[in-house]
Amino acid sequence: LLCMVLALSACGDVKITMQEVYDAAQPEAVLKNHESVYVRSEVDGEVLGETYLTKDYVYDYIYDEQFSWVELITDDASYRCDGDDYVYYVYVTPDGVTNFASEREKFSASVIVTEDTADEIIESVSKKDGRITVTSSMSEKTLENMAEFGMISGRAEYVLDAKTREILSITSDAVYEDGTSFSVYAEVTYDAPIPERLKTLLAY
Secondary structure (H helix, E strand, O other): OHHHHOOOHHHOOOOOOHHHHHHHOOHHHHHHHOOOEEEEEEEOOEEEEEEEEOOOEEEEEEOOOOOOEEEEEEOOOEEEEEOOEEEEEOOOOOOOOOOHHHHHHHHHOOOOOOOOHHHOEEEEEEEEOOEEEEEEEOOHHHHHHHHHHOEEEEEEEEEEEOOOOOEEEEEEEEEEOOOOEEEEEEEEEEOOOOOHHHHHHHHO
8 A cells, every 4th residue: 555655755854654643543552651542523613522542441422412422341341321321231242252352442443543544645744843744635445435425535634743643633524426525623632531421421
């Protein structure tokens, strides 16, 4: 893949690949240096949700006027919430073994980025005030996978810490064949305090 082997030469002394961006955002990388990772996202300026990751659990909450989704997964259990009612969920595999750890690992890996991030194609890279800004476009493979949803193009802007390469924010824009588009902004905070809604769930 081009983006995995190309360190953009047109950006002066800044050399980076999308694989590096992806690797720096993986749970084992960020939790090696931080106690927690908090991601707050917005869609077209409206709050979408929050995700909080530690070495012990991953928490996800989606805001919506009619529906709110809360999930907390540890290695031993999964909890979901409908309104103020928290429910204990059990996953059972075909051989009868409950495997929360694998669910948590899979969920944790997508807290900051998706697996398609490494395939994105770098368009530009710049460095200023201790931050690196990387703009990229979706790969043909990703667009083919998204074709059933009508997406025809997608771009992203990653703001990274210049020293650690950790992601500080992501702005993603998508355009659909019917002419509609939307923008998602996600801000990443490391070693952030526990969100209030999560405190309630943990107390429960």
